[in-house]
Each structure stands twice: as C-alpha cells, then as structure tokens.
Amino acid sequence: MTIGLFGFGVVGEGIYRVLYETPSLNASIKKICIKHPDKKRDAPEHLFTTDYNELLNDADINVIIELIDDADEAFKIVTSALRNKKHVVSANKKLIAEHLAELLYLQKEADVSFLYEAAVCGSIPVIRNLEEYYDNDLLQSICGIVNGSTNFILTKIAEEGLSYKEALLKAQQLGFAESNPALDVEGIDATNKLTILLAHAYGVIASPDELVHIGITRLSGRDAVYASEKDDRVKLTAQAHRLSNNKIAAFVLPQFVGEGSQLFNVKNEYNGVIIESKLADKQFLYGKGAGRYPTSSAVISDISALSYGYRYEYKKLNRSDHYTLANDYYLKVYVSFNELWEVSKWDFDEVHEFYNNAERNYLTGLIHIEKLKEASWFKNPAVSVVLLPNAIVEKESLVTSSLKKVSLQLAGVN
Numbered sequence: 001m002t003i004g005l006f007g008f009g010v011v012g013e014g015i016y017r018v019l020y021e022t023p024s025l026n027a028s029i030k031k032i033c034i035k036h037p038d039k040k041r042d043a044p045e046h047l048f049t050t051d052y053n054e055l056l057n058d059a060d061i062n063v064i065i066e067l068i069d070d071a072d073e074a075f076k077i078v079t080s081a082l083r084n085k086k087h088v089v090s091a092n093k094k095l096i097a098e099h100l101a102e103l104l105y106l107q108k109e110a111d112v113s114f115l116y117e118a119a120v121c122g123s124i125p126v127i128r129n130l131e132e133y134y135d136n137d138l139l140q141s142i143c144g145i146v147n148g149s150t151n152f153i154l155t156k157i158a159e160e161g162l163s164y165k166e167a168l169l170k171a172q173q174l175g176f177a178e179s180n181p182a183l184d185v186e187g188i189d190a191t192n193k194l195t196i197l198l199a200h201a202y203g204v205i206a207s208p209d210e211l212v213h214i215g216i217t218r219l220s221g222r223d224a225v226y227a228s229e230k231d232d233r234v235k236l237t238a239q240a241h242r243l244s245n246n247k248i249a250a251f252v253l254p255q256f257v258g259e260g261s262q263l264f265n266v267k268n269e270y271n272g273v274i275i276e277s278k279l280a281d282k283q284f285l286y287g288k289g290a291g292r293y294p295t296s297s298a299v300i301s302d303i304s305a306l307s308y309g310y311r312y313e314y315k316k317l318n319r320s321d322h323y324t325l326a327n328d329y330y331l332k333v334y335v336s337f338n339e340l341w342e343v344s345k346w347d348f349d350e351v352h353e354f355y356n357n358a359e360r361n362y363l364t365g366l367i368h369i370e371k372l373k374e375a376s377w378f379k380n381p382a383v384s385v386v387l388l389p390n391a392i393v394e395k396e397s398l399v400t401s402s403l404k405k406v407s408l409q410l411a412g413v414n
C-alpha cells in the first residue's frame with residue numbers, strides 16, 4: 001500500500017510513527033498534506049505539502065488516510081479520493097455522520113473501501129463487531145460512553161474536585177479533546193458517533209440532528225449531590241434501544257449510573273459500550289477512547305484490513321423489515337432547575353419526586369419523548385436533565401401497568 005496522509009496532528013503523527021516502526025504492514029507513506037507549512041515537524045521535510053492534488057492525483061497512491069480536524073475540508077478530500085478510486089481510512093466522525101448516505105453511494109460507485117473504525121470509541125473495535133457479529137434481530141440495545149474527553153472531565157470533577165474549566169484544559173493538553181471543544185461538551189461528538197453506530201447496528205441512516213442530545217455543560221453541583229446521595233455517578237451516554245414495534249429509540253443524554261452497571265467504573269478517557277442481545281444478554285467492550293496511540297491502533301487495524309480487501313457491507317441496510325427511529329416512548333428523568341416556574345410538572349405523565357429548598361430544586365418523573373423535545377425548559381441551559389437508571393419505558397408497558405393499577409384499585413387493593 002502506498003499511502004497519502006492528510007493531517008500530522010495528534011493522530012496523524014501517531015500513524016506516521018507506528019507505520020515507520022512496523023515495516024511488516026507493507027504500507028509506506030509517500031506524501032503528507034498539512035495546513036501550516038511553517039510548523040516544525042519531526043519528519044523529513046520532502047514528505048510535506050499543502051497541495052491536496054499532490055496526493056489525490058498521484059497514481060501511485062492507492063490509500064488515502066484522512067486525519068484532519070476540519071470536517072468540511074475532509075469531505076472534499078474523502079469524496080475526491082473515492083471518486084479517484086482510492087481506498088480511504090478516516091477517523092472523522094463529524095464528516096461521516098453528516099454525509100453517511102452520500103459516502104455510502106460513492107464508495108459503492110467507486111468499488112473501493114472506506115473504513116473508519118477510529119471514528120467511534122478510539123481503540124475499541126465496536127463498528128466491525130456490530131457490522132459482522134451481531135445479527136439484527138438479536139440486538140436489543142447499545143448503551144455506551146463514547147466520548148473520552150467528556151468522560152475525562154466528569155471524572156476529574158467528581159474525583160479530584162477540578163473545576164469544569166480546569167478539567168477541560170487538562171483534556172485539551174492531553175490531546176483527548178476535539179479542536180472545537182463544543183463538539184465534545186455539547187454532546188455533538190457523541191451524537192455523531194451514535195449516528196454511525198445506528199447504521200452498523202440496525203441499518204438506520206439518520207442525520208445527527210434527528211437524535212435528541214444534550215451534553216455535560218448544564219450539569220452542576222446540585223446534580224452531583226443527587227448522584228452521591230444515590231451512590232451513583234453521572235455519565236454522558238449514547239444509547240439505541242430496539243422497541244417492540246421495530247423502531248429504534250436513540251439519544252445522547254447524561255445518565256445516573258449505579259455500581260451494578262459496567263459503565264460505573266469507566267473513567268477518564270476510557271470508553272465502554274454495553275451491547276445487549278436476546279440470547280447472549282449483556283456484553284461489554286472497554287478501552288481507551290481517545291489519544292494518539294489508542295486512536296492510531298484503530299487506524300492501523302483498518303490499514304491492515306485493507307490489505308485483505310475488507311470493506312463494510314452494510315448488510316443491515318438491505319433488510320426487508322427496515323428499522324426506523326422511534327418517537328413514541330417514555331423516559332424516566334431527573335430535572336433540576338433554579339426557579340420553580342422554569343419547569344412545568346404538567347409536561348410529565350408521572351411525577352415521582354418533587355424537591356425544593358433554598359439550595360436546589362428538582363423533580364423526577366416519566367415524560368413522553370416528544371413532550372421532552374418540545375418543552376421550552378429542555379432548551380434552557382439553566383435546567384439540567386439526567387436520565388434515571390433503566391430510563392426507557394415503552395408505551396405498551398405503561399398502559400399495562402396503569403390498567404393493573406386501576407384493576408387493583410377496583411378490587412380494593414392499594
């Protein structure tokens with residue numbers, strides 16, 4: 001393989017070093033395209049260029065590795081490379097999630113591979129597992145911590161008492177955070193990753209905008225107090241659940257996680273994904289989700305997969321019983337706020353707890369997903385929303401439990 005590498009940052013330089021030290025892979029880098037030619041690089045000067053075409057139009061280069069931090073430019077690079085019939089490896093979840101349908105079409109047209117294991121959960125081979133191993137019918141849910149920098153920030157705040165700003169700065173210094181940190185802390189990066197997982201787990205091609213998401217910016221001390229009262233930890237989770245009507249409930253939201261969950265001890269930049277299937281029950285994938293070498297390991301694995309002609313088949317896209325996104329289910333949530341008027345309890349189907357004193361106000365209850373999406377307080381940055389454990393309730397089970405309650409009341413049982 002003769003490689004054209006775009007980007008020489010945290011991951012790009014990592015790939016350069018690993019390939020240099022692993023001659024057995026039989027892959028060599030011919031040219032590296034970067035943005036700022038005057039930056040000092042720890043590699044021979046003749047390798048570098050700022051001209052895309054030196055890589056994209058070089059007939060010797062048969063593999064493009066795209067590792068830049070600008071999704072719009074990455075889109076131009078990746079689509080040109082595919083049109084020029086070059087195999088492509090990328091780690092750019094934003095690019096992939098926002099253009100998945102078009103990229104699927106292009107790779108099929110060009111008859112080349114487009115691999116992106118590093119785009120979701122860094123070093124954890126979750127995409128290839130979902131693509132190859134789990135049969136669609138058996139896959140009940142995926143629930144994971146898929147963003148290393150927010151998990152790092154939440155861990156440092158909870159365990160070392162760092163402020164949000166200090167923890168974010170540390171994540172940036174260690175190379176875990178995106179160049180634009182809003183992508184991480186607003187939950188956008190996790191939503192992009194969930195969009196990719198949906199395609200490989202359930203054959204659902206969705207736009208990231210369609211998925212309900214909030215990040216960690218609204219969490220405050222009062223939520224940490226609630227978590228510690230319950231011996232829980234707050235984690236930012238990306239989830240997809242198959243409901244009984246072949247619909248998929250998918251969202252990115254913070255959740256209180258108890259000691260019984262495998263996610264409880266996923267700390268710092270580590271990621272973890274619980275995959276639940278009908279027969280095997282729960283399985284847990286765990287590993288480093290960010291950083292130079294963990295991310296490089298997934299890119300290297302894709303390069304190695306190219307050497308034996310591997311490509312994603314997207315088998316689940318072609319199933320006859322097509323899954324679509326669900327919009328008719330309920331979530332058990334905790335909502336905390338500053339002023340009582342900020343949140344209307346009439347939006348909830350059930351209110352389980354209501355607490356207010358001089359320091360904190362919160363309620364817990366059951367709310368329909370559409371009501372949650374439409375509620376003005378859901379968009380208010382001063383209001384935090386955190387899922388409770390086992391948060392999903394299907395409409396059918398809610399109706400059954402209400403009927404049971406009524407019939408017990410009629411029978412005189414409390």
Ligand SMILES: NC(=O)c1ccc[n+]([C@@H]2O[C@H](COP(=O)([O-])OP(=O)(O)OC[C@H]3O[C@@H](n4cnc5c(N)ncnc54)[C@H](OP(=O)(O)O)[C@@H]3O)[C@@H](O)[C@H]2O)c1
Binds near residue numbers: 039068119122178179
């Ligand atoms: N860091 C991680 O842990 C991690 C984990 C998973 C996935 N990723 C993904 O991997 C990709 C790279 O991330 P990173 O952390 O390595 O980024 P980074 O350290 O910020 O490096 C970005 C690189 O891209 C180059 N670049 C930017 N715009 C360019 C353009 N228009 N043309 C050519 N080169 C350009 C920069 O060039 P200069 O050097 O000249 O500035 C730099 O070398 C991103 O898509 C990111 O989401 C990163």
